[in-house]
């Protein structure tokens with residue numbers, strides 16, 4: 001399946017726990033003031049990549065703990081991102097998703113979108129919410145602004161309420 005990307009970092013230590021593959025999707029509707037990656041906003045920018053090809057380098061590297069999908073806005077290409085997440089979990093690795101949406105919004109949309117259900121079922125940690133420049137902090141781990149949350153998705157789905165890490 002094709003996905004439009006801004007870029008890939010095969011080995012990152014700043015996009016979640018451990019050494020990870022980080023995939024940055026192209027296209028974002030949020031336009032947060034102070035966004036660090038404005039070049040990822042254009043939905044016609046970036047380049048097209050194949051989901052199976054993206055994952056190949058990670059499959060051969062046991063020391064890579066998992067996959068992080070950031071953006072841009074990953075949820076704008078949810079079918080392809082769900083496929084990346086599902087195949088990553090099948091390798092025994094974990095999945096971190098960044099989104100400018102709130103998890104409550106995603107859970108509501110999931111009632112009518114099976115791709116969001118599939119993505120959430122294959123996500124370990126979700127960092128949610130837009131970047132808010134007035135709440136920016138350099139002391140946060142894996143987050144840019146205080147409003148953003150690191151959410152344990154398996155626990156959230158089983159508890160029926162948001163469970164933070």
Ligand code: SF4
Nearest residue numbers: 028031032035072100
């Ligand atoms: S959601 Fe992320 S990529 Fe999109 S504008 Fe906000 S900070 Fe930038």
